[in-house]
Amino acid sequence: MERAGVGIIEADLVMDAGPCERDIRSAARGNGIRFQNVSMSFGGNRGGHPTLAVDDFSLEVAENEFLVIVGPSGCGKSTLLAMAGGLTQPTTGRLSLGDEPIVKPGPDKAIVFQTFSLFPWMTVIDNIEFGMRLNGVSPAERQRRIDYYLPIIGLKGFEDHYPKQLSGGMQQRVAIARCLVLRPRLLLMDEPFAALDAQNRTVMQEELVRVWSAHRPTVIFVTHSVEEAVFLADRIVVMTRRPGRIKDVIDVRDTTGAQHWRAAPLDQVMRRSDFQDLRGRVWDLIRDEIVIE
Amino acid sequence: MNRRTTYLRVGQLGFGAVSLGVILFAWWQVTANGIVSEFLLPAPAAVFEAAQRLSAGYLGSSLTAHLVASLSVVLSGYIAAVLIGVPLGILMAWSRPVDIAMGPLVAILRPIPPPAWIPLAILWFGIDLPGKTFIVFVSSITPCLINAYVAIKEVPANLINAARMLGAGNASLLFRVAIPAGLPMIANGLRIALGSAWATVVAAELVVATAGFGFVIMSGYRNIESDIMAAGMIAVAVTGFIMNLLFREVEKRVIPWAEHE
Ligand SMILES: Nc1ncnc2c1ncn2[C@@H]1O[C@H](COP(=O)(O)OP(=O)(O)OP(=O)(O)O)[C@@H](O)[C@H]1O
Ligand SMILES: [Mg+2]
Numbered sequence: 001m002e003r004a005g006v007g008i009i010e011a012d013l014v015m016d017a018g019p020c021e022r023d024i025r026s027a028a029r030g031n032g033i034r035f036q037n038v039s040m041s042f043g044g045n046r047g048g049h050p051t052l053a054v055d056d057f058s059l060e061v062a063e064n065e066f067l068v069i070v071g072p073s074g075c076g077k078s079t080l081l082a083m084a085g086g087l088t089q090p091t092t093g094r095l096s097l098g099d100e101p102i103v104k105p106g107p108d109k110a111i112v113f114q115t116f117s118l119f120p121w122m123t124v125i126d127n128i129e130f131g132m133r134l135n136g137v138s139p140a141e142r143q144r145r146i147d148y149y150l151p152i153i154g155l156k157g158f159e160d161h162y163p164k165q166l167s168g169g170m171q172q173r174v175a176i177a178r179c180l181v182l183r184p185r186l187l188l189m190d191e192p193f194a195a196l197d198a199q200n201r202t203v204m205q206e207e208l209v210r211v212w213s214a215h216r217p218t219v220i221f222v223t224h225s226v227e228e229a230v231f232l233a234d235r236i237v238v239m240t241r242r243p244g245r246i247k248d249v250i251d252v253r254d255t256t257g258a259q260h261w262r263a264a265p266l267d268q269v270m271r272r273s274d275f276q277d278l279r280g281r282v283w284d285l286i287r288d289e290i291v292i293e
Numbered sequence: 294m295n296r297r298t299t300y301l302r303v304g305q306l307g308f309g310a311v312s313l314g315v316i317l318f319a320w321w322q323v324t325a326n327g328i329v330s331e332f333l334l335p336a337p338a339a340v341f342e343a344a345q346r347l348s349a350g351y352l353g354s355s356l357t358a359h360l361v362a363s364l365s366v367v368l369s370g371y372i373a374a375v376l377i378g379v380p381l382g383i384l385m386a387w388s389r390p391v392d393i394a395m396g397p398l399v400a401i402l403r404p405i406p407p408p409a410w411i412p413l414a415i416l417w418f419g420i421d422l423p424g425k426t427f428i429v430f431v432s433s434i435t436p437c438l439i440n441a442y443v444a445i446k447e448v449p450a451n452l453i454n455a456a457r458m459l460g461a462g463n464a465s466l467l468f469r470v471a472i473p474a475g476l477p478m479i480a481n482g483l484r485i486a487l488g489s490a491w492a493t494v495v496a497a498e499l500v501v502a503t504a505g506f507g508f509v510i511m512s513g514y515r516n517i518e519s520d521i522m523a524a525g526m527i528a529v530a531v532t533g534f535i536m537n538l539l540f541r542e543v544e545k546r547v548i549p550w551a552e553h554e
Contacts, residue, residue, distance in 0.1 A: 082454075085458060087454050087457065087458070104457075105454070105457040105458045106457075106458070106460055107458070107459055107460040109458070110458060111454075111455075111458045113451060113454070113455060115451060116451065117449075117451040117452060117454070117455040118455075119452060119455075119456075119470065119473070119474070120474070120550050120551070121473045121474070121476070121548075121550045121551075122550075130456075130459060130469075131459035131460060134459055134460040134461055134465060135459075135460045162549075162550040163550075164550065164552070178459070182459070182460075
C-alpha cells in the first residue's frame, strides 16, 4: 500500500473512531476515494464562455466514511458525484478509488441520481434486478437480496408496478435499492430524499443508517438539508457558490465522539443541544454562499 | 378505467356522434332540396346504393377483392419499410459512421413527396404489385426511419448513465436500454407510416390500377358516377380508421408501460 495520504487518513480515523468502529475501518483500506486538484468546466467550445463548475477540489474520503456535501444550488455537487462515479472525467485533476484511478462507471460505484432515472419499461422488481443480472449474480442470490431490501424500502406488494404507477418518493426508494443490491464499494447519493415528505424522509434516513452499517460502503451524500447532513455525516463538506470550492470541512465526530448519534432515532437526536449548535454552525456557513440571482 | 373517465368517454363519443349526425342531416337536406346538383354531390341514399353495388362487385371485382388488392400492396410495402427503416434509423442514431454514411442520402431523399415517385416506380417495377409496393415502401420508410432515429437519439442521458453505472456494456445499452426506451416513439412512427402507406396506395391506384379502392374512386370519376366515388372514399376512410384503431390496441398491449392517450 504505497499510497500517499494513507497515513493521514489513518491518523484521522484512529483519532476520531470509537473502539468498535475502528476495527471495521482499518480492516481494509481499498475503498477510500481521493479527489486531487479536481476542476471541471463545461462548454465554451462554440465561442461561449466556459462555465467553471468545480474549482481545484481536493479531498480524501476514508474507506467506510459517510461524507455529506452541502452547498448552494449550482455549486457543482452533482458534477462532483458524476466524476466520482466515473460518468464524466474532470477537466484537470485526478480521482481514484482505492488504488485505481476512476476512469469509467461501474457497479462498484453506485449512484442514486438526483432526477428520475428508473427504467420506465421495467417493473419494480426488474429495475432492482437489472444491475444484478448485468453482473451475473445468480438467480438464488438475486432473490435473496431482493427479499432483504424490498421490505426495507417499503415496496412489498408493489413488485409488479411500473415506475409511472409509483409516487416520486417510492421511485427514489427503488433507485436506492437497485444500488444497494449491488453491494457497491462506493455509494454516491444525490439528494436521494428530496422527493420524500418529512415523515418518510426521517424513516428513510434511519433505514439508510441501518442498511449502510451492515456493509459500510464509502458514501458521498449530497443534500440541501442541513439537519440531514448533521444527522448522517461523519464529515460535512460545505461548498462555496460557483465555481465550487471547499469552504469548510466539519468533522461531526468531533462533536458526537465515538458513538455517532445517527444510531439513535432522529427526533431524539434533534433534542440534543450539541446537535442544534452544529446545525447552526453549518447553516451559517451556507447562508453566506446563497445569493438570490 | 374508473367511473369518471368512463362517463367522460361516453360523453365525448356522444358529442362526436351528434356532430356527425348534424353533418349527415345537412348533407341530406342539401341534396334533397336540390341546392347542390346530384352530379356534384350525390345524395346519401345514392351513396348507400352505390356501396351496395360495390359490395356486390364492381368492375370485375367484389368489394373484398378491391380491399385485398389495396391491402396487399399496403402490407407488403409497409412491412418492408418497417424491416429496413427501423433498424437503419436505430443504427444511424447509435453509430456515428453509419450516420455519416447514410445521413446525406436520407436528407436528400426525404423531402421528395411519395406521389412524386409514382412515375419512376412504374417505369422500374411496372403497374402491378411490385411498382405500387415500392411507392408504399418509399412513403412509409421515412416515418419509420426518422422516428427510430430520433427515439434513440433522445433517450434521456440519465437512463444511459444509470445503465452504465449498473454495469451495462455497449450491447446491453443498445438492446436492453436504448431500444426499449425509444419504443413508444418508434411505435408512433410505425403508426404514422401505416397512415402514410394507406394514403399513398390510394394515390397510386388513382394513377394506375386494375383493382383497389383508388381504382374504384377513379372509375367513378371516369364514368361520371359521383356516388361510386363517394362510396369508394368512404371505404378508404373506414379501412384507414380500423387500421389505426387496431394499431393502437396492439400498441397498448405491447407497450403497457408507456403513456397512452
Ligand atoms: N452537462 C453540463 N453542461 C454544461 N454545464 C453544466 C453541465 N452540468 C452542469 N453544468 C453547470 O455546472 C454547474 C454545477 O452544476 P451541478 O449540477 O453540479 O450543480 P449542483 O450543485 O448539483 O446544483 P443543485 O443543488 O441545483 O443540484 C451549474 O452551473 C451547471 O449549469
Ligand atoms: Mg445537483
